[in-house]
Amino acid sequence: MQAYLEKFIIQSPVKISNILKKININEKGIVFLVDKNFKIKGSISDGDIRRYILRGGKLEKIIKLSSSLINKKIIVKDSKSSIEEILNTLNSKKDNKEIKCLPLVDKQLRVVDISTKEKIRGYPLASPNIGEQELANIVDVVKSGWISSRGSYISEFEKKFEKYLGGGNAIALTNGTNALQIGLMALGIRKGDEVILPNFTFGGTINAILNAGAVPVIADVCKNNWTLNSANVQKKITKKTKAIMPVHIYGQPYEVSSLKKIAKKNDLLIIDDCAEAIGAKYKGKIVGLENDCSCFSFFANKTITTGEGGMAVFKKKIHADKARILINQGLSKNTKYYHEYAGSNFRMTNMQASIGVAQLNIINKLLKIRKKVFKIYNNFFCKYSYLTLIPNNSWSENSYWLYTLVINNIGQKKRDKLISNLQQLGIECRPGFYSLNKMKPFKRYAKGKFYNSNYLSENSLSLPTTNLTKKDQEYIIRKFLDEYKKIK
Numbered sequence: 001m002q003a004y005l006e007k008f009i010i011q012s013p014v015k016i017s018n019i020l021k022k023i024n025i026n027e028k029g030i031v032f033l034v035d036k037n038f039k040i041k042g043s044i045s046d047g048d049i050r051r052y053i054l055r056g057g058k059l060e061k062i063i064k065l066s067s068s069l070i071n072k073k074i075i076v077k078d079s080k081s082s083i084e085e086i087l088n089t090l091n092s093k094k095d096n097k098e099i100k101c102l103p104l105v106d107k108q109l110r111v112v113d114i115s116t117k118e119k120i121r122g123y124p125l126a127s128p129n130i131g132e133q134e135l136a137n138i139v140d141v142v143k144s145g146w147i148s149s150r151g152s153y154i155s156e157f158e159k160k161f162e163k164y165l166g167g168g169n170a171i172a173l174t175n176g177t178n179a180l181q182i183g184l185m186a187l188g189i190r191k192g193d194e195v196i197l198p199n200f201t202f203g204g205t206i207n208a209i210l211n212a213g214a215v216p217v218i219a220d221v222c223k224n225n226w227t228l229n230s231a232n233v234q235k236k237i238t239k240k241t242k243a244i245m246p247v248h249i250y251g252q253p254y255e256v257s258s259l260k261k262i263a264k265k266n267d268l269l270i271i272d273d274c275a276e277a278i279g280a281k282y283k284g285k286i287v288g289l290e291n292d293c294s295c296f297s298f299f300a301n302k303t304i305t306t307g308e309g310g311m312a313v314f315k316k317k318i319h320a321d322k323a324r325i326l327i328n329q330g331l332s333k334n335t336k337y338y339h340e341y342a343g344s345n346f347r348m349t350n351m352q353a354s355i356g357v358a359q360l361n362i363i364n365k366l367l368k369i370r371k372k373v374f375k376i377y378n379n380f381f382c383k384y385s386y387l388t389l390i391p392n393n394s395w396s397e398n399s400y401w402l403y404t405l406v407i408n409n410i411g412q413k414k415r416d417k418l419i420s421n422l423q424q425l426g427i428e429c430r431p432g433f434y435s436l437n438k439m440k441p442f443k444r445y446a447k448g449k450f451y452n453s454n455y456l457s458e459n460s461l462s463l464p465t466t467n468l469t470k471k472d473q474e475y476i477i478r479k480f481l482d483e484y485k486k487i488k
């Protein structure tokens with residue numbers, strides 16, 4: 001049970017003294033009594049207990065659900081209620097008294113959350129969608145004892161992933177950042193080699209290059225597609241350039257064929273950062289097999305998750321074989337305990353892979369849900385000329401990872417104020433990725449001007465994208481537009 005909820009509910013039969021202790025902890029002057037199935041039965045306030053004691057009642061008295069001390073006429077709300085409905089109830093009165101705490105219940109009247117004015121159930125930016133099958137798989141792993149990086153779920157996850165992409169040589173590992181690093185190392189990128197990457201990305205992209213010992217070379221992105229393009233890459237190529245690490249940012253594919261042409265002409269490798277892009281399509285095909293290596297992340301906010309986790313998918317088996325050794329401390333496949341390379345431990349656990357297998361089974365459903373969320377937002381926001389929606393090209397399809405838009409020329413200060421105002425209404429937003437050239441550890445790798453990436457970074461934000469009803473989205477949209485009007 002969540003710690004917050006635990007402060008407010010107590011199972012009956014229970015001693016009056018224990019009820020008082022709970023009231024003392026939650027500081028709201030009330031507790032809710034539940035039966036053995038957590039079904040809500042009523043409330044008792046500190047005032048009820050005071051009056052009872054003044055009448056000569058004893059602290060040791062056991063309160064049963066039939067007790068007259070319990071107030072059975074309480075106000076509850078369906079746990080699926082919108083924030084607006086919850087706020088309206090908290091702002092109303094019952095018998096002329098303020099409603100301080102509002103239990104949120106499921107269909108069986110079990111309490112699943114408590115809302116107060118200070119803590120309203122909010123809309124997180126993204127939350128995982130994990131259920132019974134994931135739980136059953138994890139239990140299976142724990143019972144089997146194969147909880148580390150051996151066990152049948154790991155190869156099952158890899159094989160299923162290859163099937164989903166339609167080919168490749170997939171290797172499951174600890175996270176997306178390590179997948180990118182191993183991609184570089186297995187392809188032979190060495191100390192001092194230059195790798196071109198976009199300025200508008202998450203820090204994991206550049207960290208992977210640095211961790212592989214290579215030199216990141218930061219390039220601007222194009223304004224209309226938010227990604228690297230051939231013109232920006234071309235400017236950054238030197239004699240030391242060995243690879244490009246383009247990013248399908250916010251699940252928006254970059255224009256692959258033009259970068260491939262440049263790579264071919266200059267004999268460069270391409271390692272794709274697909275961390276946010278599982279299920280995205282380029283020219284009708286799911287991304288992940290276009291280049292030498294493609295790397296995915298399964299962090300909890302990603303479309304499919306394994307808690308933490310990643311996948312590196314190599315075009316050639318020879319590179320995948322090398323990667324498999326590198327992620328296993330560089331240990332030889334043939335001679336036990338002999339290190340063929342200096343490597344590391346980037347292995348995924350069987351527990352993570354078991355979740356991944358269950359998640360891959362429902363990936364199409366998860367993508368469909370996100371696509372619907374994007375569609376609803378787009379249908380509303382496309383009417384406003386001061387907004388620029390996430391790119392939409394005839395040759396690509398987004399992975400619908402995080403719904404992100406640009407508020408034209410709003411500027412970082414006002415954008416951040418908008419984010420903080422929305423946060424107070426229970427709507428979690430995220431600013432566009434900070435440009436790498438603006439951050440201390442990375443700015444030395446950024447030479448020249450970065451107009452487009454800095455503009456996108458300072459004027460964009462992401463809205464909640466998962467587990468939303470249409471009503472929830474309408475609330476978010478309304479509040480977004482209201483708050484924008486206030487600060488513009």
Ligand SMILES: Cc1ncc(COP(=O)(O)O)c(C=O)c1O
Nearest residue numbers: 175176177202204205275297299
């Ligand atoms: C573009 C991009 N690259 C790399 C990563 C790193 O992935 P992970 O968090 O699994 O290490 C992320 C993660 O969010 C990302 O968004």
